[in-house]
Amino acid sequence: MTDSLPAASSEDSADSGELQERLALLRNSASRYTAGDVHVKRARALRGTQPGFDRDAWRQMAELGWLGTLIPERFGGVGLGCTEMAVICEALGRALLPEPVTAAAVLAGGVLLYGDNETLKAELAPALAAGTLIPALAWRESVHDTDMLAVETRAEQTPRGVKLYGSKCLIIGGAAADGLIVSAQSSGGIGLYWVPGAAAAPGLSYRELPDGRASAELVMSGVEVPAAHCVAGPGAASAALERAYDEALVMASAELLGLSTRALEITLEYLRTRVQFGKPIGSFQALQHRAADLYIQQRMCRHSLDEVLAALQRPDLAAEERGALASRIKARCSEASLRITRDAIQMHGAMGFADECDVGLYLKRALTLAAWLGGALLHRRRYARLALKETTA
């Protein structure tokens, strides 16, 4: 257990003042872009379609600098960190934006940046930042998989690079992607390979997710990848996967916090205005206390996320501690967002059960994001493995 007063909140430094200012600016810009319910309406309309997102919106987000937030300036990005990206992800969650920002810019972008192919970075990262290229990460091979490093897809050496054999599933953001980063077992260990959309196309199929977006599945029987498209060789791939995974967990948590905050606001507004038995239903103590409990959950997510983000800024953070922090916040936000959106349905009564009511969209996005990359149960167990030594001693 760490100190109750963490180092992060030490006497105001110029740094922290600058950070606060930057975060405020980001918050402003994000809330301007996501104001109203235009994006919720978009998300509703795009359900069940493919690719299920909007190129124009994607370009706008690129112009706002969101897609390049985590990309260093030398690769055409803004060069900021997770704390800034979380502000954007929270706004995305609030407004239910259907675009796969976290999957593309955090998870796939992350493995690209943490890989060891500087030439490829210089080629792909600027396009990702500019919104002209959407990558997705294809790592999972069976729905039962929970470990990114248990890879069975094979990368067979050829004179010009590798050929990939195997299948990948549940590629979130894969339906919108211009290309996939595929993990595969090469002779030297796990490698990551860039497969542009055209090369992947023959083996691709799609499946609708609970929130109406589509995930992709990929079957590869000899997809050719030139040597220049190796995103990360065995020396770098595992660490890149793990770091990008942890950061994606934290960003998905920020999305979940954003959406559950908004779902709670919508519900509180309903409680204030819906009248039954001659008074607003929000004046009934049972519903008041239930709402208070949901608010407590939401506050817990918020402050826990702040603490995790502060810790992620530490340059000396060990991979194991980073994993524990990421699992801690993903467990909390997955659990809380499901509870909040589920109760939001209940408090809306029959209206909440109707598809036309927005809280249902919030519930389904929560279902999708809470399960993505592992839910509360899985991450509590990962946290126990990584942080609670007693339990394995």
Added chain:
Amino acid sequence: MTDSLPAASSEDSADSGELQERLALLRNSASRYTAGDVHVKRARALRGTQPGFDRDAWRQMAELGWLGTLIPERFGGVGLGCTEMAVICEALGRALLPEPVTAAAVLAGGVLLYGDNETLKAELAPALAAGTLIPALAWRESVHDTDMLAVETRAEQTPRGVKLYGSKCLIIGGAAADGLIVSAQSSGGIGLYWVPGAAAAPGLSYRELPDGRASAELVMSGVEVPAAHCVAGPGAASAALERAYDEALVMASAELLGLSTRALEITLEYLRTRVQFGKPIGSFQALQHRAADLYIQQRMCRHSLDEVLAALQRPDLAAEERGALASRIKARCSEASLRITRDAIQMHGAMGFADECDVGLYLKRALTLAAWLGGALLHRRRYARLALKETTA
């Protein structure tokens, strides 16, 4: 899973009419004896004393036929079954009677009756029914034990019987007992041995239980037991232990149901009469709903107990099914009674935290009985082992 409409509720037979009448009579007699709060006052006064019970009350209960309920008429008892005994145990729980009826008449009495020494039964059972002899069962050897059949105490053969070596702990009712039935490993397997108080005395010590009653611990280094005092030899001891254990679980559940029913009544009365903010606190919806939830728990215990008791009447009941039923009801009543009595404290506010308030006595009796012979966690697991084959397949 069994049918929703069990055989037990088939078209009224003369039998079932007779049973209902007998139960009504028993309920009447029990509620007359336990009326008012005289027994709660007694239980309060006897806390921390030894033997912690009242010989006069014991004799009265014998006169009422309660102690002999389960004892066949040929051994001086009433010759009834668990359904009738449960009515008595529920009344005991309601009134917090400090006398160890379940431990003596169900658990220790049970192993005596299910043993194979007819001569000893003829000697001891009538005295138990008459209230002149209180037995207790000493089976547990470490607080970690959960299996009655894992016995390390040794019974070494002598020319005249056996000598016992080993130690026993947490003998509930042991402080009040006139003698102990001790389980021990003999050359042929587990045996049960009758050790009168005088013989056990040198090795006995006592420990206070949460409800203020005392449990006994026993160290035996060569206690001599004549052959005639073998309650059950290796051919009968294990089955006797298991059956008495299961029946004691059900009877402890009835006690728990009785005490939580009463704790809820006391709490409802407090909610109706305690005024804060100008109205009875029971008019606040949050407390109303909490009370409703407790009532649901109590009803679940009641109907589940009824079903279990009906099933116990089936002559063809297999030991495994009996065990599953006993664990099911002990898990339910342990969990529900702790929740009800804990919430009773909360709803009484600061008053509930004061020792002088009776709900605290109910909480502590619930703590004691819920843990006795295993709590909810242990019995849910035993149920899974015995009834949910899938889980072990």
Added chain:
Amino acid sequence: MHDWNNMNDDDFRKEVRRFIEQNYPQDLRFLPHRPRFSVIKPWLMLLVEKGWAAPHWPVQYGGMGLSPRKLLIYMDEQGRWGVARQFLGEAGVVQLGPMLIRFGSEEQRARLLPKILRYETIWCQGYSEPNAGSDLASLSTEALLDGDEFAINGRKIWTSSALDSTHMFLIVRTDKTGKKQQGITFLLLDLATPGVTVRGIKNIAGTTDYCEVTLDNARTARSNMVGELNQGWTVSRNLLGFERINTGSPRRSEFAFKRLEALARERGLFKDAGFVDRYAQLALDLADLKAVYVHFADLLTRGEPLGPDLSVLQLLSSETNQRITEFMLEVSGELGLTVAPGETQNERVDALTPFLVMRAVTIGAGTSEIHRNIISRHVLKLPG
């Protein structure tokens, strides 16, 4: 004609079971949601032919005249086999028929019951309104008596299966002066009447079972009033025992638990001790829910009245159901993201649809909040 009630319980059960097992379509067993009428119609017509369409109606009106005890066996066997449509058929058969038998005129019974019995008319129930949900008595759809006809204006909502129905029975306001429970009248309405618009409302589980019915000067003859003018509240509230116990049946929870079991086998969860702990807890919750159900079923069987404590069963049933489906979703993990709705092939278990469908059980048959109010006020006698 059979006298079912004189039949031995076991024989009756066997006969019902045999008929269901031989005739109920295999692919409609244990549907996660209510099927459209067209889908279930062949089965219902088989029941009509067999004379089993209205097990709870008196024999004189074409029913089986079952005693509560036999009726519970009948429902039990349907539940066990996973027969759709809440065990007893449509709202016309389930609810309206018995209401007409109790409160209708001789003319209404003669005119309406035979068609209900043969599914020539399909009925839906028009109770809830946009501003009258939990507080149903504050309904504002109005009917004005104009000569021999009522002219109805207003909006009904959450009307189950209206898209499949030909008629609706509804309660409307005919007097605004007194207490709100007074001044309500029970009417029958042909949905083909001018001024009636039915709009399907898709629910979060993706099916369109609920509807909104707009009434714009829709006219119905005075002869379609059931009971007296302004006495409609009494007519609509007088549910019979087996209708009230229906939503508390443990069958849906049992169904969900079986899906959980299948999911656990598929994912190898029985080797996971943490899973087994919680699985056992749910198994015990289900076992004890059944014990509570049996208690109320026994009361019915003995002809005793059901009191407000029936809300105990309603809450236990709906909340156990939700706990099971929530847990199923939780342990399905990312698997839950990829299984198609209703999928059960290839050993893949859809955890999402049951979870979504069961969101309604703590809302539809009276919200959980209303049932807790009933227990605290009318059972525990806590002050208002």
Added chain:
Amino acid sequence: MHDWNNMNDDDFRKEVRRFIEQNYPQDLRFLPHRPRFSVIKPWLMLLVEKGWAAPHWPVQYGGMGLSPRKLLIYMDEQGRWGVARQFLGEAGVVQLGPMLIRFGSEEQRARLLPKILRYETIWCQGYSEPNAGSDLASLSTEALLDGDEFAINGRKIWTSSALDSTHMFLIVRTDKTGKKQQGITFLLLDLATPGVTVRGIKNIAGTTDYCEVTLDNARTARSNMVGELNQGWTVSRNLLGFERINTGSPRRSEFAFKRLEALARERGLFKDAGFVDRYAQLALDLADLKAVYVHFADLLTRGEPLGPDLSVLQLLSSETNQRITEFMLEVSGELGLTVAPGETQNERVDALTPFLVMRAVTIGAGTSEIHRNIISRHVLKLPG
């Protein structure tokens, strides 16, 4: 004299830590309940000698004059080491001193503060009454001004440590005509005054910390009134930030969690996957409770006001605590029946005493119900 606030945080923390570790009695660490005054007195006198008895008082009155930030470090270090008595000492030092400094007269400060500071007077707080608990403002203990003295009649209850105290500060009714929050006056009373009877009330955990104080025409000089006549509600409600954050500290939960860990080791529970699942959940609850605490502590540090949302911390803190102690009791099984109160020797862990003691945390500092009311009304702005 030290200027603590100019000291580097880490140095200050180290100095506090060193003093505590070297001086605090080993056998009084992490007591499950509040010790009697006689037991803790030697430690308190050490603090007096060191000049550390009143860390939050201004230097001019003999305190350390710590900033909120330094004060939190001071409390944090006490909590970490398991120092008893809620980190800051007695009610006199913790509460009355700061109140006198804000609301008292110059004469009162001169007369009373030095004795409080040296524990020559020991104070208890007389707020709750038999019929004024959650609804404190409806208190009925009356004080009548009679010449230069108040004559007090009534009964105070749940008065912590009154048996150990020499004096009591209390709120009494001096005017019944207006709103109930008005007409309340804040008085000081010597417990040796004729007419004062103190009765200890044993609690369910077996200690006698709470008392009932009966006031039968007990007289106190007018000079013992703090603030104006009928302004006592304001005086009593004006808790400073660190007093309000005190009961929300995660320390007690952390202590309980450490006991749980010891119990788990003793019983080999870390090999039990079902246990580990729930243990990890509690570990995360505790981690996130700390994050919420840090948020409010940071607000204090930055000098920002604490709003009604502080109830979030209070509820999380008390209910996490209870969940941990309830779980500990559950997994202790029958072991829980045999361990003596407070036992920690021979690796045996007493699960019962923490469970019983922690029953009070959702009652004492405002019931959970009151805190949920505060959140729903004042934070979420739900209608009254």
